[in-house]
Amino acid sequence: MRRMSRALFVFLVTLVLWSMAAVDTAALEIWRNQTRYEIDVPLPNGASFKKAGVDRKASIRGVDINLRLIQDTYPNCGKLVAERESAGWERNYSSLPGNRKVSARECSTQIYGPTRITIKSHYIWLDMCQCFAAIHFAYPDGLDDTFEEISPPILAALRNPTRAPRKGKPLTGYELDPDWLEAFAIFRKRGFPAALVYNILGDTAHIALGARGLGDRYAEELARLYGTSAKEVKDGDAASASWFFDLETGFAIHSASPQQIASKLSSCYRKRDYWTACKLNYHQEKGCRMTASWKKVCGAYMKPGMSTMIGDLCFWEPRGDLPMLGGGDTREKTVALPSGKKAKAPSRKKVAARSEVPYCEDDGYAGWRPYLRELRDRGDGVPAGLKL
Numbered sequence: 429m430r431r432m433s434r435a436l437f438v439f440l441v442t443l444v445l446w447s448m449a450a451v452d453t454a455a456l457e458i459w460r461n462q463t464r465y466e467i468d469v470p471l472p473n474g475a476s477f478k479k480a481g482v483d484r485k486a487s488i489r490g491v492d493i494n495l496r497l498i499q500d501t502y503p504n505c506g507k508l509v510a511e512r513e514s515a516g517w518e519r520n521y522s523s524l525p526g527n528r529k530v531s532a533r534e535c536s537t538q539i540y541g542p543t544r545i546t547i548k549s550h551y552i553w554l555d556m557c558q559c560f561a562a563i564h565f566a567y568p569d570g571l572d573d574t575f576e577e578i579s580p581p582i583l584a585a586l587r588n589p590t591r592a593p594r595k596g597k598p599l600t601g602y603e604l605d606p607d608w609l610e611a612f613a614i615f616r617k618r619g620f621p622a623a624l625v626y627n628i629l630g631d632t633a634h635i636a637l638g639a640r641g642l643g644d645r646y647a648e649e650l651a652r653l654y655g656t657s658a659k660e661v662k663d664g665d666a667a668s669a670s671w672f673f674d675l676e677t678g679f680a681i682h683s684a685s686p687q688q689i690a691s692k693l694s695s696c697y698r699k700r701d702y703w704t705a706c707k708l709n710y711h712q713e714k715g716c717r718m719t720a721s722w723k724k725v726c727g728a729y730m731k732p733g734m735s736t737m738i739g740d741l742c743f744w745e746p747r748g749d750l751p752m753l754g755g756g757d758t759r760e761k762t763v764a765l766p767s768g769k770k771a772k773a774p775s776r777k778k779v780a781a782r783s784e785v786p787y788c789e790d791d792g793y794a795g796w797r798p799y800l801r802e803l804r805d806r807g808d809g810v811p812a813g814l815k816l
Contacts, residue, residue, distance in 0.1 A: 455591055458484055460497035460557050466591045467554075467561075469495070470598050472578055488578050491567040498551070498560045505535035508551045508560060512537055521547070531633030531752050534587070544569045548579075550637070552586045561586055580639035601639040604649060607686040608634070612653055614690035620698050622654040623664025628689065631671050633752040667702050670713045670744045671753045675702070678710035678717070678785060682753050703729055703743055712743055716788035721814060725796045728811040735808035741799050 455466035459482055471477070477484040477495065484495045502508055509530065513523045516539035523539045533553040540546055547566045554561050563586065567575055580601025588599060608629060615625045626647060629635060635643050647658040654661070672682045676694040684692070696706035708723045710716065718726065726742035728734045789795050800810045810816075 455593055456484060456495075458482075458495070458497055460559055461499055463557070465497070465554075465557055467556075467586070467589045468591070468593050469582060469585045470594070471582070489574050490571050491565055491575050491578060493582070494562075494564045494566075496562055497554070497557055498562055502560060505532070505551050505553070505560065506530045508562070509535045509537040509549070512549050513539060516547075529633065529636045529752060531637065534633060534637050536637055546572075546575075548575065550583060550586075552583070554586070554589055556589060556591075576640045583637075583639075602642055602645060604645060605634060605686070608646070609649065611686035611690035612650060614687060616653060618690070618695065618698075620690075620693075621664065621666050622650045622656060622661045623666035624698065625690075626650055626661050626664075627666055627668050628671055628693075628753070631753045636752055665700055667697055667700050668744070669697070669702065672713045673710050673715040675706040675712055676709055678715060680715065701730070703739070710785070711788050714788060714794070715785065717785050719787050719790060721790055722788050722796055724811055724814065725800065733809040735803045735810060737803055737808060738810075741796060 455468045456477055458465050458467060469477070471486055471488060471493075473488060475486050475488045477486045477493075482496050482499065486493045486495075498508070506528075509528050513528070516523060520542045521539040523537060527539075528537045529535060534550065536548065536550045538546060538548040545566055545568055547564055549562065549564045551560045551562050553559075563582070565575055565579055581599055582601075584599035584601035584603070585594075612625060616622075626643075629646055630643060635646075643662075644658070647661045650661045651658045671689075673680060674692070674694050674697075676696060677692070679692050679694075681689055681693065694706060696702050699705035703726070708718055708726050711718060711722070722742075725738065729738045729742060730736070791797050797814075797816060800814065801816050804810050804816060
């Protein structure tokens with residue numbers, strides 16, 4: 429009898445522990461417009477989300493977290509961060525121009541409060557609801573390291589959502605993208621220097637929106653592949669460009685996969701002074717075809733007596749609100765919809781033939797003529813023979 433009682437006691441304890449574990453690992457229930465979704469967003473240190481209307485809130489070591497699904501439909505992620513900053517200004521929060529990072533599937537910004545509070549906001553696209561999830565991290569001065577410790581796994585879970593609790597090792601946010609690792613090998617085979625590959629990777633949303641220190645992990649991987657040091661990879665003398673369109677071919681770098689970038693980027697970019705090595709056919713940021721005048725203007729860059737500001741016009745115009753290099757996005761291959769079906773990858777638009785690509789405007793906004801007039805009027809050197 430005693431033996432049976434002890435066995436019953438062990439069974440009951442096991443049942444209780446299993447039940448507790450089930451609660452800790454249950455997927456988060458979250459709603460959008462009366463539709464229920466489940467997402468596994470594990471929190472560290474035994475923390476859990478609390479319901480507050482459509483919001484889900486948690487607090488971990490001084491960092492307050494607020495997660496919700498955006499109830500309205502937004503055409504793009506950039507509008508969300510712009511509205512976030514605008515709403516912050518109305519509450520006496522401030523933001524810096526460089527804080528805003530935008531890609532097709534994710535964007536982020538951060539605002540600073542009058543009481544020395546920082547709020548970092550991420551908006552991440554979820555295929556399961558065809559909507560953006562908003563997650564805000566708020567913390568006082570001095571807790572940046574704590575934020576950087578707890579946020580990567582949470583953001584990684586939202587970028588790779590699953591309805592059921594994860595089995596095995598949870599995501600850390602520091603995983604290396606296998607597509608980029610494959611692209612590294614292609615770049616190396618084509619003779620692209622490691623420092624250049626690192627520069628291209630560094631201009632991606634994958635790095636800008638990723639965990640702090642993720643770029644260092646890639647630098648170590650490139651160093652191993654190329655047989656050099658991580659310092660040489662990060663500090664090596666290599667080209668830095670606005671990676672939107674290929675100067676020679678017009679290839680849309682910004683919407684390609686990492687492997688496509690590595691395979692199709694023109695070889696002339698291997699040169700640090702690629703603006704002289706590449707044929708000037710397309711504008712790097714706008715993708716339009718260069719007119720004869722545009723070619724003359726951009727071809728004058730770095731020539732004796734010419735303004736160095738020509739480079740901003742032709743090759744690395746200040747980015748402003750332009751989206752970051754996406755480098756392709758393969759997450760839709762593994763996202764589960766509420767029905768359990770796999771989300772289909774979006775169809776890629778047919779690439780326009782070269783003859784269909786419009787020519788760049790000489791005048792107007794971002795045209796070369798008003799830009800050169802301004803340079804000339806302040807005494808900078810500009811190419812002769814153009815009607816200004």
